[in-house]
Amino acid sequence: MAGNSDPLSPRAKLAVTAGRAVAAASRAAGRGSGSVIGGRVALKLDPDLLARLAQHLDVILVSATNGKTTTTRLIAEALRAAGPVVSNALGANMPAGITSALAGGSDAKYAVIEVDEKYLAGVARDTDPKCIALLNLSRDQLDRAAETRMMAEHWREGLAGSKAVVVANADDPLVVWAASSSPNVVWVAAGQMWKDDAWSCPSCGGVMQRPGDDWFCGECGFRRPTPSWALSGDHVLDPHGSAWPIHLQLPGRANKANAASSAAVAAVFGVPPQVALERMYQVQAVAGRYDVVQFQQRDLRLLLAKNPAGWLETFSLIDPPPTPVILSVNARSADGTDTSWLWDVDYTRLTGHPIFVLGDRKLDLAVRLEVANQSFQVCDTLDQAVQLAPPGRIEVIANYTAFQDLRRRVGN
Numbered sequence: 001m002a003g004n005s006d007p008l009s010p011r012a013k014l015a016v017t018a019g020r021a022v023a024a025a026s027r028a029a030g031r032g033s034g035s036v037i038g039g040r041v042a043l044k045l046d047p048d049l050l051a052r053l054a055q056h057l058d059v060i061l062v063s064a065t066n067g068k069t070t071t072t073r074l075i076a077e078a079l080r081a082a083g084p085v086v087s088n089a090l091g092a093n094m095p096a097g098i099t100s101a102l103a104g105g106s107d108a109k110y111a112v113i114e115v116d117e118k119y120l121a122g123v124a125r126d127t128d129p130k131c132i133a134l135l136n137l138s139r140d141q142l143d144r145a146a147e148t149r150m151m152a153e154h155w156r157e158g159l160a161g162s163k164a165v166v167v168a169n170a171d172d173p174l175v176v177w178a179a180s181s182s183p184n185v186v187w188v189a190a191g192q193m194w195k196d197d198a199w200s201c202p203s204c205g206g207v208m209q210r211p212g213d214d215w216f217c218g219e220c221g222f223r224r225p226t227p228s229w230a231l232s233g234d235h236v237l238d239p240h241g242s243a244w245p246i247h248l249q250l251p252g253r254a255n256k257a258n259a260a261s262s263a264a265v266a267a268v269f270g271v272p273p274q275v276a277l278e279r280m281y282q283v284q285a286v287a288g289r290y291d292v293v294q295f296q297q298r299d300l301r302l303l304l305a306k307n308p309a310g311w312l313e314t315f316s317l318i319d320p321p322p323t324p325v326i327l328s329v330n331a332r333s334a335d336g337t338d339t340s341w342l343w344d345v346d347y348t349r350l351t352g353h354p355i356f357v358l359g360d361r362k363l364d365l366a367v368r369l370e371v372a373n374q375s376f377q378v379c380d381t382l383d384q385a386v387q388l389a390p391p392g393r394i395e396v397i398a399n400y401t402a403f404q405d406l407r408r409r410v411g412n
Helices: 009-027 035-045 050-056 067-081 095-103 117-128 148-159 173-179 253-268 273-280 310-317 340-344 360-370 382-388 400-410
Strands: 058-063 085-087 110-113 132-133 165-169 185-187 228-232 236-237 244-246 292-295 298-302 327-330 355-358 377-378 394-398
Touching: 009 035, 009 050, 009 095, 035 050, 035 085, 035 095, 050 095, 050 117, 058 067, 058 117, 067 085, 067 110, 067 273, 085 095, 085 236, 095 110, 095 117, 110 117, 117 148, 132 173, 132 253, 148 173, 148 236, 165 173, 165 253, 185 253, 236 253, 244 273, 298 310, 298 400, 327 382, 327 400, 340 360, 340 382, 355 360, 355 382, 360 377, 382 400, 394 400
Parallel strands: 058 110, 058 132, 085 110, 132 165, 165 185, 185 228, 298 394, 327 355, 327 394, 355 377
Antiparallel strands: 228 236, 236 244, 292 298
16 A cells, blocks of 8 residues: 555655645645645655555556546446546546555555646656556647647557557557557557547558558558457457446447446456446546536536547537537647647538537637528627527537636536
Protein backbone atom coordinates (compact mmCIF):
# COMPACT_ATOMS: atom_id res chain seq x y z
CA MET A 1 0.00 0.00 0.00
CA ALA A 2 1.13 3.56 -0.63
CA GLY A 3 3.08 5.12 2.19
CA ASN A 4 3.41 1.90 4.24
CA SER A 5 6.65 0.13 3.41
CA ASP A 6 8.54 3.22 2.29
CA PRO A 7 7.12 6.45 3.70
CA LEU A 8 7.68 9.65 1.76
CA SER A 9 10.84 11.60 2.48
CA PRO A 10 10.50 14.76 4.62
CA ARG A 11 10.94 16.84 1.47
CA ALA A 12 8.18 14.95 -0.36
CA LYS A 13 5.85 15.29 2.66
CA LEU A 14 6.51 19.03 2.76
CA ALA A 15 5.79 19.26 -0.98
CA VAL A 16 2.47 17.39 -0.58
CA THR A 17 1.43 19.53 2.40
CA ALA A 18 2.32 22.79 0.64
CA GLY A 19 0.50 21.69 -2.51
CA ARG A 20 -2.65 20.88 -0.53
CA ALA A 21 -2.52 24.23 1.27
CA VAL A 22 -2.20 26.16 -2.01
CA ALA A 23 -5.01 24.10 -3.57
CA ALA A 24 -7.28 24.80 -0.58
CA ALA A 25 -6.51 28.54 -0.80
CA SER A 26 -7.31 28.49 -4.53
CA ARG A 27 -10.66 26.76 -3.90
CA ALA A 28 -11.50 29.19 -1.11
CA ALA A 29 -10.83 32.09 -3.51
CA GLY A 30 -13.28 30.54 -6.00
CA ARG A 31 -10.61 29.78 -8.61
CA GLY A 32 -11.60 26.18 -9.33
CA SER A 33 -10.45 22.89 -7.79
CA GLY A 34 -6.88 24.10 -7.14
CA SER A 35 -5.44 20.77 -8.27
CA VAL A 36 -3.21 22.25 -10.99
CA ILE A 37 -1.72 25.11 -8.94
CA GLY A 38 -1.32 22.75 -5.93
CA GLY A 39 0.52 20.22 -8.09
CA ARG A 40 2.76 22.89 -9.59
CA VAL A 41 3.84 24.08 -6.15
CA ALA A 42 4.43 20.51 -4.96
CA LEU A 43 6.56 19.67 -8.02
CA LYS A 44 8.61 22.86 -7.57
CA LEU A 45 9.47 21.76 -4.02
CA ASP A 46 10.17 18.14 -5.04
CA PRO A 47 10.64 17.57 -8.79
CA ASP A 48 10.64 13.77 -8.24
CA LEU A 49 7.35 13.81 -6.32
CA LEU A 50 5.26 12.20 -9.08
CA ALA A 51 7.61 9.21 -9.24
CA ARG A 52 7.67 8.92 -5.43
CA LEU A 53 3.88 9.02 -5.15
CA ALA A 54 3.47 6.39 -7.88
CA GLN A 55 6.04 4.02 -6.37
CA HIS A 56 3.62 1.81 -4.41
CA LEU A 57 0.67 1.99 -6.79
CA ASP A 58 -0.42 -0.12 -9.72
CA VAL A 59 -0.62 2.73 -12.22
CA ILE A 60 -2.93 2.69 -15.26
CA LEU A 61 -2.50 5.52 -17.78
CA VAL A 62 -5.23 6.45 -20.28
CA SER A 63 -4.44 8.64 -23.29
CA ALA A 64 -6.31 9.61 -26.45
CA THR A 65 -7.68 12.63 -28.27
CA ASN A 66 -11.29 11.67 -27.47
CA GLY A 67 -12.83 9.72 -24.60
CA LYS A 68 -10.00 9.67 -22.08
CA THR A 69 -11.90 11.34 -19.21
CA THR A 70 -14.87 8.98 -19.60
CA THR A 71 -12.68 5.88 -20.02
CA THR A 72 -10.65 6.85 -16.94
CA ARG A 73 -13.91 6.97 -14.95
CA LEU A 74 -15.07 3.59 -16.32
CA ILE A 75 -11.74 1.88 -15.55
CA ALA A 76 -11.69 3.38 -12.04
CA GLU A 77 -15.20 2.03 -11.34
CA ALA A 78 -14.26 -1.41 -12.66
CA LEU A 79 -11.03 -1.63 -10.64
CA ARG A 80 -12.76 -0.70 -7.38
CA ALA A 81 -13.87 -4.36 -7.44
CA ALA A 82 -10.22 -5.23 -6.75
CA GLY A 83 -9.16 -2.50 -4.30
CA PRO A 84 -9.14 1.24 -3.50
CA VAL A 85 -8.54 3.56 -6.46
CA VAL A 86 -7.14 7.07 -6.77
CA SER A 87 -7.84 8.96 -10.01
CA ASN A 88 -7.72 12.42 -11.57
CA ALA A 89 -11.45 12.14 -12.23
CA LEU A 90 -11.97 15.82 -13.10
CA GLY A 91 -9.59 15.70 -16.04
CA ALA A 92 -6.53 17.67 -14.76
CA ASN A 93 -4.32 15.54 -17.01
CA MET A 94 -0.88 17.20 -17.10
CA PRO A 95 1.88 16.41 -14.57
CA ALA A 96 0.75 19.03 -12.00
CA GLY A 97 -2.85 17.79 -11.92
CA ILE A 98 -1.73 14.15 -11.87
CA THR A 99 0.64 14.83 -8.95
CA SER A 100 -2.23 16.47 -7.03
CA ALA A 101 -4.47 13.46 -7.62
CA LEU A 102 -1.87 10.94 -6.44
CA ALA A 103 -1.07 13.04 -3.36
CA GLY A 104 -4.69 12.54 -2.26
CA GLY A 105 -4.63 8.74 -2.51
CA SER A 106 -2.50 7.51 0.38
CA ASP A 107 -4.50 4.27 0.92
CA ALA A 108 -5.01 3.44 -2.76
CA LYS A 109 -3.88 0.25 -4.50
CA TYR A 110 -4.57 1.46 -8.05
CA ALA A 111 -4.03 4.83 -9.72
CA VAL A 112 -6.14 5.34 -12.86
CA ILE A 113 -4.72 8.41 -14.54
CA GLU A 114 -5.89 10.33 -17.60
CA VAL A 115 -2.86 11.81 -19.42
CA ASP A 116 -2.79 14.53 -22.07
CA GLU A 117 -1.39 13.04 -25.29
CA LYS A 118 1.62 15.37 -25.32
CA TYR A 119 2.68 14.31 -21.80
CA LEU A 120 2.16 10.55 -22.08
CA ALA A 121 5.80 9.55 -22.62
CA GLY A 122 7.07 11.68 -19.71
CA VAL A 123 4.35 10.57 -17.26
CA ALA A 124 4.96 6.93 -18.25
CA ARG A 125 8.66 7.40 -17.52
CA ASP A 126 7.90 8.85 -14.06
CA THR A 127 5.13 6.50 -12.93
CA ASP A 128 6.27 3.10 -14.27
CA PRO A 129 2.69 2.07 -15.23
CA LYS A 130 1.48 -1.53 -15.20
CA CYS A 131 -0.99 -0.77 -18.00
CA ILE A 132 -1.46 1.97 -20.64
CA ALA A 133 -4.73 2.36 -22.58
CA LEU A 134 -4.47 4.07 -26.00
CA LEU A 135 -7.87 4.82 -27.55
CA ASN A 136 -7.41 7.06 -30.62
CA LEU A 137 -5.45 9.92 -32.17
CA SER A 138 -7.08 12.66 -34.23
CA ARG A 139 -6.48 16.32 -35.03
CA ASP A 140 -6.99 18.61 -32.03
CA GLN A 141 -5.77 22.04 -30.85
CA LEU A 142 -4.11 22.73 -34.17
CA ASP A 143 -2.21 25.78 -32.95
CA ARG A 144 -0.08 23.83 -30.49
CA ALA A 145 -0.47 20.06 -30.79
CA ALA A 146 1.81 18.44 -33.32
CA GLU A 147 0.02 16.91 -36.27
CA THR A 148 -1.24 13.42 -35.57
CA ARG A 149 1.56 11.37 -37.07
CA MET A 150 4.15 13.32 -35.07
CA MET A 151 2.11 12.62 -31.93
CA ALA A 152 1.99 8.91 -32.84
CA GLU A 153 5.77 8.94 -33.33
CA HIS A 154 6.22 10.62 -29.93
CA TRP A 155 4.14 7.82 -28.35
CA ARG A 156 5.99 5.13 -30.32
CA GLU A 157 9.39 6.34 -29.13
CA GLY A 158 8.22 6.97 -25.58
CA LEU A 159 6.64 3.52 -25.20
CA ALA A 160 9.36 1.50 -26.93
CA GLY A 161 10.34 -1.37 -24.66
CA SER A 162 7.83 -0.34 -21.95
CA LYS A 163 7.11 -3.07 -19.38
CA ALA A 164 3.46 -1.98 -19.28
CA VAL A 165 0.65 -3.99 -20.84
CA VAL A 166 -0.55 -1.65 -23.61
CA VAL A 167 -4.29 -1.95 -24.32
CA ALA A 168 -4.70 -0.36 -27.77
CA ASN A 169 -7.43 0.25 -30.34
CA ALA A 170 -6.77 -2.02 -33.34
CA ASP A 171 -9.07 0.09 -35.54
CA ASP A 172 -6.95 3.28 -35.40
CA PRO A 173 -3.83 2.91 -37.61
CA LEU A 174 -2.02 5.73 -35.77
CA VAL A 175 -2.58 4.04 -32.40
CA VAL A 176 -1.50 0.65 -33.80
CA TRP A 177 1.70 2.13 -35.18
CA ALA A 178 2.41 3.93 -31.89
CA ALA A 179 1.71 0.82 -29.77
CA SER A 180 3.65 -1.59 -32.00
CA SER A 181 6.96 -0.60 -30.39
CA SER A 182 5.73 -2.15 -27.11
CA PRO A 183 6.48 -5.82 -26.44
CA ASN A 184 3.16 -6.54 -24.68
CA VAL A 185 0.03 -5.28 -26.48
CA VAL A 186 -3.60 -6.31 -26.03
CA TRP A 187 -5.57 -5.30 -29.16
CA VAL A 188 -9.19 -4.16 -28.84
CA ALA A 189 -11.52 -3.71 -31.82
CA ALA A 190 -13.15 -0.55 -30.48
CA GLY A 191 -14.10 0.97 -33.86
CA GLN A 192 -13.31 4.34 -35.40
CA MET A 193 -15.97 6.65 -36.87
CA TRP A 194 -13.55 9.45 -37.78
CA LYS A 195 -11.04 8.22 -40.37
CA ASP A 196 -9.79 11.45 -41.94
CA ASP A 197 -6.50 11.45 -40.01
CA ALA A 198 -5.46 8.00 -41.17
CA TRP A 199 -5.67 7.81 -44.96
CA SER A 200 -1.90 7.58 -45.34
CA CYS A 201 0.21 4.87 -43.74
CA PRO A 202 1.98 6.14 -40.58
CA SER A 203 4.80 3.69 -41.24
CA CYS A 204 5.71 4.50 -44.86
CA GLY A 205 3.35 7.24 -46.08
CA GLY A 206 1.63 4.96 -48.60
CA VAL A 207 -2.12 5.09 -49.22
CA MET A 208 -4.14 3.11 -46.67
CA GLN A 209 -6.62 0.57 -48.06
CA ARG A 210 -9.85 0.28 -46.05
CA PRO A 211 -12.01 -2.66 -47.17
CA GLY A 212 -14.97 -2.87 -44.72
CA ASP A 213 -13.74 -2.61 -41.14
CA ASP A 214 -10.25 -3.78 -42.09
CA TRP A 215 -7.28 -1.61 -43.06
CA PHE A 216 -3.83 -2.19 -44.48
CA CYS A 217 -1.07 -0.40 -46.37
CA GLY A 218 -0.75 -1.72 -49.92
CA GLU A 219 2.88 -0.57 -50.07
CA CYS A 220 4.64 -1.72 -46.88
CA GLY A 221 2.25 -4.36 -45.53
CA PHE A 222 1.49 -2.50 -42.25
CA ARG A 223 -1.94 -3.82 -41.30
CA ARG A 224 -4.66 -4.07 -38.69
CA PRO A 225 -3.66 -6.56 -35.99
CA THR A 226 -6.03 -9.34 -34.94
CA PRO A 227 -7.90 -8.10 -31.87
CA SER A 228 -8.37 -10.28 -28.78
CA TRP A 229 -11.22 -8.06 -27.42
CA ALA A 230 -13.97 -6.51 -29.54
CA LEU A 231 -17.01 -4.27 -29.33
CA SER A 232 -19.88 -6.09 -31.04
CA GLY A 233 -23.16 -4.14 -30.90
CA ASP A 234 -24.19 -4.00 -27.22
CA HIS A 235 -21.66 -6.63 -26.13
CA VAL A 236 -17.95 -6.97 -25.43
CA LEU A 237 -16.33 -10.10 -26.84
CA ASP A 238 -13.52 -11.34 -24.60
CA PRO A 239 -10.44 -13.35 -25.75
CA HIS A 240 -12.34 -16.62 -25.14
CA GLY A 241 -15.14 -15.55 -27.49
CA SER A 242 -17.69 -14.98 -24.69
CA ALA A 243 -20.07 -12.04 -25.20
CA TRP A 244 -20.74 -9.83 -22.17
CA PRO A 245 -23.60 -7.29 -22.21
CA ILE A 246 -22.64 -3.62 -21.81
CA HIS A 247 -24.75 -1.83 -19.17
CA LEU A 248 -24.19 1.93 -19.38
CA GLN A 249 -26.13 5.03 -18.49
CA LEU A 250 -23.84 7.00 -20.81
CA PRO A 251 -25.19 7.34 -24.37
CA GLY A 252 -23.78 6.37 -27.75
CA ARG A 253 -21.47 4.00 -29.59
CA ALA A 254 -18.32 5.83 -28.50
CA ASN A 255 -19.03 5.08 -24.84
CA LYS A 256 -19.62 1.39 -25.62
CA ALA A 257 -16.17 1.44 -27.27
CA ASN A 258 -14.75 3.09 -24.13
CA ALA A 259 -16.38 0.32 -22.06
CA ALA A 260 -14.80 -2.39 -24.25
CA SER A 261 -11.31 -0.91 -23.75
CA SER A 262 -12.02 -0.50 -20.02
CA ALA A 263 -13.05 -4.15 -19.68
CA ALA A 264 -9.78 -5.21 -21.36
CA VAL A 265 -7.81 -3.05 -18.88
CA ALA A 266 -9.74 -4.42 -15.88
CA ALA A 267 -8.97 -7.98 -17.02
CA VAL A 268 -5.22 -7.21 -16.84
CA PHE A 269 -5.76 -6.83 -13.06
CA GLY A 270 -7.95 -9.92 -12.72
CA VAL A 271 -11.38 -8.24 -12.71
CA PRO A 272 -13.72 -10.41 -14.85
CA PRO A 273 -15.63 -8.69 -17.72
CA GLN A 274 -19.04 -9.30 -16.14
CA VAL A 275 -18.00 -7.61 -12.87
CA ALA A 276 -16.22 -4.75 -14.69
CA LEU A 277 -19.15 -4.01 -17.01
CA GLU A 278 -21.73 -4.14 -14.21
CA ARG A 279 -19.73 -1.64 -12.19
CA MET A 280 -19.51 0.76 -15.14
CA TYR A 281 -23.28 1.22 -14.90
CA GLN A 282 -22.65 3.50 -11.88
CA VAL A 283 -21.26 6.26 -14.12
CA GLN A 284 -24.08 8.65 -15.06
CA ALA A 285 -22.21 11.76 -16.15
CA VAL A 286 -18.54 12.67 -16.40
CA ALA A 287 -17.57 16.19 -15.28
CA GLY A 288 -20.99 17.43 -16.42
CA ARG A 289 -20.92 15.70 -19.82
CA TYR A 290 -24.25 14.05 -20.76
CA ASP A 291 -26.02 15.75 -17.83
CA VAL A 292 -29.62 16.82 -18.43
CA VAL A 293 -30.20 20.07 -16.55
CA GLN A 294 -33.23 22.31 -16.07
CA PHE A 295 -32.81 25.92 -17.19
CA GLN A 296 -35.65 28.41 -17.77
CA GLN A 297 -38.25 25.62 -17.48
CA ARG A 298 -36.50 23.65 -20.24
CA ASP A 299 -34.48 20.43 -20.27
CA LEU A 300 -30.98 20.93 -21.70
CA ARG A 301 -28.62 18.02 -22.36
CA LEU A 302 -24.97 19.13 -22.16
CA LEU A 303 -22.60 17.47 -24.63
CA LEU A 304 -18.88 18.16 -24.99
CA ALA A 305 -17.25 18.04 -28.44
CA LYS A 306 -13.73 19.45 -28.85
CA ASN A 307 -12.57 18.37 -32.30
CA PRO A 308 -13.92 16.89 -35.55
CA ALA A 309 -13.86 13.30 -34.26
CA GLY A 310 -15.79 14.35 -31.14
CA TRP A 311 -18.40 16.34 -33.10
CA LEU A 312 -18.99 13.38 -35.42
CA GLU A 313 -19.63 11.03 -32.47
CA THR A 314 -21.83 13.64 -30.75
CA PHE A 315 -24.05 14.18 -33.80
CA SER A 316 -24.85 10.45 -33.67
CA LEU A 317 -26.17 10.88 -30.07
CA ILE A 318 -28.64 13.72 -30.49
CA ASP A 319 -32.39 13.24 -30.70
CA PRO A 320 -33.79 13.35 -34.27
CA PRO A 321 -35.09 16.55 -35.93
CA PRO A 322 -36.82 18.82 -35.13
CA THR A 323 -34.99 18.71 -31.75
CA PRO A 324 -33.43 22.17 -31.22
CA VAL A 325 -29.62 22.27 -31.04
CA ILE A 326 -27.45 24.97 -29.45
CA LEU A 327 -23.81 25.05 -30.62
CA SER A 328 -21.18 27.02 -28.71
CA VAL A 329 -17.52 27.42 -29.72
CA ASN A 330 -14.71 29.34 -28.02
CA ALA A 331 -11.05 29.57 -29.02
CA ARG A 332 -9.28 30.32 -25.73
CA SER A 333 -5.91 28.82 -24.91
CA ALA A 334 -7.42 25.65 -23.37
CA ASP A 335 -9.40 25.04 -26.58
CA GLY A 336 -6.66 25.89 -29.03
CA THR A 337 -6.92 29.28 -30.75
CA ASP A 338 -7.14 27.92 -34.31
CA THR A 339 -10.76 27.23 -35.37
CA SER A 340 -9.96 25.97 -38.88
CA TRP A 341 -11.01 22.49 -37.66
CA LEU A 342 -14.64 23.64 -37.95
CA TRP A 343 -14.29 23.06 -41.70
CA ASP A 344 -13.55 19.37 -41.08
CA VAL A 345 -16.90 18.81 -39.33
CA ASP A 346 -19.84 17.61 -41.44
CA TYR A 347 -22.58 20.00 -40.29
CA THR A 348 -25.03 18.69 -42.93
CA ARG A 349 -25.83 16.04 -40.30
CA LEU A 350 -27.78 18.79 -38.48
CA THR A 351 -30.19 19.36 -41.39
CA GLY A 352 -33.75 19.69 -40.06
CA HIS A 353 -32.69 20.80 -36.58
CA PRO A 354 -33.35 24.40 -35.50
CA ILE A 355 -29.79 25.60 -34.73
CA PHE A 356 -28.70 28.39 -32.36
CA VAL A 357 -25.08 29.58 -32.32
CA LEU A 358 -23.18 31.01 -29.32
CA GLY A 359 -19.67 31.52 -27.99
CA ASP A 360 -16.59 33.68 -28.59
CA ARG A 361 -16.27 32.30 -32.13
CA LYS A 362 -19.96 32.22 -33.04
CA LEU A 363 -19.27 34.09 -36.28
CA ASP A 364 -16.65 31.54 -37.41
CA LEU A 365 -19.24 28.84 -36.76
CA ALA A 366 -21.97 30.85 -38.53
CA VAL A 367 -19.87 31.09 -41.71
CA ARG A 368 -19.24 27.34 -41.60
CA LEU A 369 -22.96 26.57 -41.15
CA GLU A 370 -23.86 28.94 -43.99
CA VAL A 371 -21.56 27.05 -46.36
CA ALA A 372 -23.18 23.77 -45.16
CA ASN A 373 -26.61 25.23 -46.11
CA GLN A 374 -27.90 25.07 -42.54
CA SER A 375 -30.50 27.50 -41.20
CA PHE A 376 -29.45 28.95 -37.85
CA GLN A 377 -29.71 31.96 -35.55
CA VAL A 378 -26.73 33.69 -33.93
CA CYS A 379 -27.39 34.52 -30.27
CA ASP A 380 -25.51 36.56 -27.67
CA THR A 381 -26.40 34.44 -24.64
CA LEU A 382 -27.61 30.99 -23.66
CA ASP A 383 -30.73 32.61 -22.18
CA GLN A 384 -31.59 34.15 -25.56
CA ALA A 385 -31.01 30.88 -27.43
CA VAL A 386 -33.23 28.92 -25.01
CA GLN A 387 -36.03 31.51 -25.34
CA LEU A 388 -35.90 31.31 -29.15
CA ALA A 389 -35.75 27.49 -29.28
CA PRO A 390 -38.96 25.65 -30.19
CA PRO A 391 -40.46 23.25 -27.60
CA GLY A 392 -38.80 20.00 -26.49
CA ARG A 393 -35.51 18.99 -24.92
CA ILE A 394 -32.59 21.05 -26.23
CA GLU A 395 -29.27 19.44 -27.20
CA VAL A 396 -26.36 21.72 -26.26
CA ILE A 397 -22.99 20.93 -27.90
CA ALA A 398 -19.95 22.96 -26.88
CA ASN A 399 -16.17 22.79 -27.00
CA TYR A 400 -14.05 22.84 -23.86
CA THR A 401 -14.19 26.36 -22.35
CA ALA A 402 -17.59 27.03 -23.92
CA PHE A 403 -18.83 23.93 -22.08
CA GLN A 404 -17.44 25.27 -18.78
CA ASP A 405 -19.13 28.64 -19.42
CA LEU A 406 -22.47 26.93 -20.04
CA ARG A 407 -22.16 24.77 -16.92
CA ARG A 408 -21.58 27.88 -14.83
CA ARG A 409 -24.60 29.61 -16.39
CA VAL A 410 -26.97 26.70 -15.70
CA GLY A 411 -25.54 26.23 -12.20
CA ASN A 412 -24.22 22.73 -12.92
